[in-house]
Amino acid sequence: DQQVKQNSPSLSVQEGRISILNCDYTNSMFDYFLWYKKYPAEGPTFLISISSIKDKNEDGRFTVFLNKSAKHLSLHIVPSQPGDSAVYFCAASPTSGTYKYIFGTGTRLKVLA
Amino acid sequence: DVKVTQSSRYLVKRTGEKVFLECVQDMDHENMFWYRQDPGLGLRLIYFSYDVKMKEKGDIPEGYSVSREKKERFSLILESASTNQTSMYLCASSPGQGRAKNIQYFGAGTRLSVL
Numbered sequence: 001d002q003q004v005k006q007n008s009p010s011l012s013v014q015e016g017r018i019s020i021l022n023c024d025y026t027n028s029m030f031d032y033f034l035w036y037k038k039y040p041a042e043g044p045t046f047l048i049s050i051s052s053i054k055d056k057n058e059d060g061r062f063t064v065f066l067n068k069s070a071k072h073l074s075l076h077i078v079p080s081q082p083g084d085s086a087v088y089f090c091a092a093s094p095t096s097g098t099y100k101y102i103f104g105t106g107t108r109l110k111v112l113a
Numbered sequence: 114d115v116k117v118t119q120s121s122r123y124l125v126k127r128t129g130e131k132v133f134l135e136c137v138q139d140m141d142h143e144n145m146f147w148y149r150q151d152p153g154l155g156l157r158l159i160y161f162s163y164d165v166k167m168k169e170k171g172d173i174p175e176g177y178s179v180s181r182e183k184k185e186r187f188s189l190i191l192e193s194a195s196t197n198q199t200s201m202y203l204c205a206s207s208p209g210q211g212r213a214k215n216i217q218y219f220g221a222g223t224r225l226s227v228l
Binding site: 006 | 117122148153154155156157158161171203205215216217218219220221222
Protein backbone atom coordinates (compact mmCIF):
# COMPACT_ATOMS: atom_id res chain seq x y z
CA ASP A 1 0.00 0.00 0.00
CA GLN A 2 1.63 3.18 -1.22
CA GLN A 3 1.40 5.82 1.51
CA VAL A 4 3.00 8.49 -0.67
CA LYS A 5 1.79 8.65 -4.25
CA GLN A 6 3.00 10.51 -7.28
CA ASN A 7 0.34 9.69 -9.80
CA SER A 8 2.03 11.25 -12.81
CA PRO A 9 5.01 9.15 -13.92
CA SER A 10 6.09 11.83 -16.37
CA LEU A 11 5.54 15.46 -17.29
CA SER A 12 6.71 17.60 -20.22
CA VAL A 13 6.85 21.39 -20.01
CA GLN A 14 8.13 24.12 -22.31
CA GLU A 15 11.15 26.08 -21.14
CA GLY A 16 10.10 29.24 -19.31
CA ARG A 17 6.70 27.87 -18.30
CA ILE A 18 5.63 26.59 -14.91
CA SER A 19 6.16 22.95 -13.91
CA ILE A 20 3.79 21.56 -11.28
CA LEU A 21 4.60 18.22 -9.72
CA ASN A 22 2.04 16.65 -7.40
CA CYS A 23 2.21 14.31 -4.46
CA ASP A 24 -0.58 12.80 -2.35
CA TYR A 25 -0.26 11.02 0.96
CA THR A 26 -2.63 8.91 3.01
CA ASN A 27 -1.18 8.99 6.52
CA SER A 28 -2.46 11.97 8.51
CA MET A 29 0.47 11.53 10.90
CA PHE A 30 2.91 12.75 8.23
CA ASP A 31 3.95 16.27 9.06
CA TYR A 32 7.28 16.86 7.35
CA PHE A 33 7.80 16.65 3.62
CA LEU A 34 10.73 16.91 1.26
CA TRP A 35 11.37 16.99 -2.45
CA TYR A 36 14.42 15.40 -4.02
CA LYS A 37 15.70 15.67 -7.57
CA LYS A 38 17.54 12.85 -9.29
CA TYR A 39 19.61 13.01 -12.46
CA PRO A 40 20.53 9.79 -14.31
CA ALA A 41 23.54 8.02 -12.83
CA GLU A 42 23.47 10.23 -9.74
CA GLY A 43 21.91 9.89 -6.31
CA PRO A 44 18.91 12.01 -5.33
CA THR A 45 19.73 15.51 -4.08
CA PHE A 46 17.67 17.46 -1.59
CA LEU A 47 15.65 20.28 -3.11
CA ILE A 48 13.21 21.79 -0.63
CA SER A 49 11.21 20.85 2.46
CA ILE A 50 8.09 21.94 4.29
CA SER A 51 6.67 21.18 7.71
CA SER A 52 2.98 20.96 8.46
CA ILE A 53 2.96 24.23 10.38
CA LYS A 54 3.35 25.98 7.03
CA ASP A 55 1.39 25.84 3.82
CA LYS A 56 4.11 27.26 1.57
CA ASN A 57 7.87 27.32 1.38
CA GLU A 58 9.84 29.09 -1.30
CA ASP A 59 13.45 28.84 -2.42
CA GLY A 60 14.31 30.71 -5.57
CA ARG A 61 12.46 29.19 -8.51
CA PHE A 62 11.10 26.36 -6.37
CA THR A 63 7.98 26.59 -4.20
CA VAL A 64 6.32 23.79 -2.30
CA PHE A 65 2.66 24.05 -1.29
CA LEU A 66 1.03 21.90 1.36
CA ASN A 67 -2.70 21.31 1.67
CA LYS A 68 -3.12 19.28 4.85
CA SER A 69 -6.86 18.84 4.57
CA ALA A 70 -6.45 17.32 1.11
CA LYS A 71 -3.26 15.47 2.10
CA HIS A 72 -1.64 16.94 -0.98
CA LEU A 73 1.58 18.75 -1.73
CA SER A 74 2.91 20.20 -4.92
CA LEU A 75 6.21 21.50 -6.20
CA HIS A 76 6.15 24.50 -8.53
CA ILE A 77 9.15 25.38 -10.66
CA VAL A 78 9.00 28.82 -12.25
CA PRO A 79 10.41 29.40 -14.78
CA SER A 80 11.32 25.89 -15.86
CA GLN A 81 14.75 25.37 -17.40
CA PRO A 82 16.16 22.47 -19.42
CA GLY A 83 18.53 21.71 -16.51
CA ASP A 84 15.48 20.95 -14.38
CA SER A 85 14.86 17.81 -16.43
CA ALA A 86 15.17 15.02 -13.86
CA VAL A 87 13.12 12.63 -11.76
CA TYR A 88 11.50 14.28 -8.75
CA PHE A 89 10.65 12.33 -5.61
CA CYS A 90 8.52 13.54 -2.74
CA ALA A 91 9.07 12.05 0.71
CA ALA A 92 7.10 12.22 3.95
CA SER A 93 7.88 11.67 7.59
CA PRO A 94 5.58 11.34 10.63
CA THR A 95 7.58 13.96 12.45
CA SER A 96 10.52 16.18 11.76
CA GLY A 97 12.22 14.49 14.68
CA THR A 98 12.55 11.16 12.97
CA TYR A 99 14.89 10.07 10.25
CA LYS A 100 12.61 7.65 8.48
CA TYR A 101 10.92 8.78 5.29
CA ILE A 102 8.44 7.23 2.92
CA PHE A 103 9.27 8.08 -0.69
CA GLY A 104 6.92 8.38 -3.62
CA THR A 105 7.55 6.61 -6.92
CA GLY A 106 8.86 9.70 -8.68
CA THR A 107 7.82 11.93 -11.59
CA ARG A 108 10.10 12.34 -14.59
CA LEU A 109 10.11 15.98 -15.69
CA LYS A 110 11.26 16.92 -19.15
CA VAL A 111 11.72 20.60 -19.91
CA LEU A 112 11.68 21.23 -23.63
CA ALA A 113 13.91 23.96 -25.05
CA ASP B 114 29.93 19.56 0.44
CA VAL B 115 28.72 16.29 1.88
CA LYS B 116 30.14 13.32 0.08
CA VAL B 117 28.59 9.87 0.22
CA THR B 118 30.63 7.35 -1.69
CA GLN B 119 29.46 3.93 -2.75
CA SER B 120 32.32 1.60 -3.59
CA SER B 121 30.92 0.21 -6.84
CA ARG B 122 28.72 1.73 -9.54
CA TYR B 123 27.97 -1.64 -11.16
CA LEU B 124 28.14 -5.18 -9.83
CA VAL B 125 27.28 -8.50 -11.41
CA LYS B 126 26.96 -11.49 -9.10
CA ARG B 127 25.73 -15.05 -9.29
CA THR B 128 22.79 -16.48 -7.40
CA GLY B 129 23.88 -17.71 -3.98
CA GLU B 130 26.94 -15.48 -3.72
CA LYS B 131 27.54 -13.35 -0.65
CA VAL B 132 27.58 -9.69 -1.71
CA PHE B 133 28.95 -6.68 0.14
CA LEU B 134 27.94 -3.13 -0.77
CA GLU B 135 30.03 -0.49 0.92
CA CYS B 136 29.19 3.12 1.70
CA VAL B 137 31.36 5.83 3.23
CA GLN B 138 30.35 9.36 4.26
CA ASP B 139 32.80 12.12 5.11
CA MET B 140 30.65 14.50 7.16
CA ASP B 141 30.53 12.79 10.55
CA HIS B 142 26.82 12.11 10.14
CA GLU B 143 25.02 10.14 12.84
CA ASN B 144 22.54 8.36 10.60
CA MET B 145 23.07 6.15 7.59
CA PHE B 146 20.58 4.38 5.35
CA TRP B 147 20.34 1.75 2.65
CA TYR B 148 17.53 1.92 0.08
CA ARG B 149 16.70 0.05 -3.06
CA GLN B 150 15.10 1.73 -6.03
CA ASP B 151 12.93 -0.24 -8.42
CA PRO B 152 10.79 1.02 -11.32
CA GLY B 153 7.31 1.97 -10.17
CA LEU B 154 8.17 1.44 -6.50
CA GLY B 155 10.28 4.46 -5.64
CA LEU B 156 12.89 4.24 -2.89
CA ARG B 157 12.29 1.61 -0.24
CA LEU B 158 14.21 1.55 3.02
CA ILE B 159 16.08 -1.66 3.75
CA TYR B 160 17.97 -0.80 6.96
CA PHE B 161 19.20 2.26 8.76
CA SER B 162 21.69 2.96 11.51
CA TYR B 163 21.57 5.82 14.01
CA ASP B 164 24.90 5.10 15.69
CA VAL B 165 27.91 2.83 15.47
CA LYS B 166 26.87 -0.81 15.90
CA MET B 167 23.20 0.25 16.07
CA LYS B 168 20.75 -0.69 13.35
CA GLU B 169 17.04 -0.87 12.72
CA LYS B 170 15.05 -2.68 10.07
CA GLY B 171 13.41 -0.65 7.41
CA ASP B 172 10.45 -1.68 5.29
CA ILE B 173 12.09 -4.51 3.32
CA PRO B 174 14.92 -6.05 5.40
CA GLU B 175 14.37 -9.68 4.36
CA GLY B 176 17.44 -11.17 2.69
CA TYR B 177 19.71 -8.37 3.85
CA SER B 178 21.90 -7.54 6.82
CA VAL B 179 24.03 -4.52 7.65
CA SER B 180 27.16 -3.64 9.53
CA ARG B 181 28.32 -0.34 11.01
CA GLU B 182 31.61 -0.80 12.81
CA LYS B 183 32.78 2.78 12.22
CA LYS B 184 30.75 5.94 12.10
CA GLU B 185 31.65 6.77 8.52
CA ARG B 186 31.04 3.34 7.00
CA PHE B 187 27.81 1.41 6.50
CA SER B 188 27.81 -1.93 4.70
CA LEU B 189 24.89 -3.77 3.18
CA ILE B 190 25.25 -7.55 2.98
CA LEU B 191 23.29 -9.94 0.83
CA GLU B 192 23.94 -13.26 2.53
CA SER B 193 22.89 -15.34 -0.47
CA ALA B 194 22.07 -13.22 -3.49
CA SER B 195 18.91 -13.99 -5.41
CA THR B 196 17.64 -12.72 -8.75
CA ASN B 197 14.90 -10.68 -7.08
CA GLN B 198 17.62 -8.62 -5.44
CA THR B 199 18.66 -7.22 -8.80
CA SER B 200 18.13 -3.51 -8.26
CA MET B 201 19.66 -0.08 -7.80
CA TYR B 202 20.96 0.31 -4.24
CA LEU B 203 21.31 3.77 -2.74
CA CYS B 204 23.13 4.71 0.44
CA ALA B 205 22.35 7.92 2.32
CA SER B 206 23.43 9.74 5.46
CA SER B 207 21.90 12.51 7.57
CA PRO B 208 23.40 14.67 10.32
CA GLY B 209 20.99 13.66 13.08
CA GLN B 210 21.33 17.02 14.80
CA GLY B 211 21.18 20.68 13.94
CA ARG B 212 18.80 22.50 11.70
CA ALA B 213 19.21 20.12 8.77
CA LYS B 214 19.32 17.04 10.95
CA ASN B 215 16.99 14.98 8.81
CA ILE B 216 18.10 15.98 5.34
CA GLN B 217 19.44 12.87 3.70
CA TYR B 218 22.43 12.99 1.36
CA PHE B 219 22.70 10.21 -1.17
CA GLY B 220 25.47 8.37 -2.92
CA ALA B 221 25.39 7.80 -6.67
CA GLY B 222 24.06 4.27 -6.31
CA THR B 223 25.18 0.74 -7.08
CA ARG B 224 23.39 -1.12 -9.82
CA LEU B 225 23.47 -4.79 -8.84
CA SER B 226 22.59 -7.57 -11.25
CA VAL B 227 22.18 -11.08 -9.86
CA LEU B 228 22.32 -13.76 -12.55
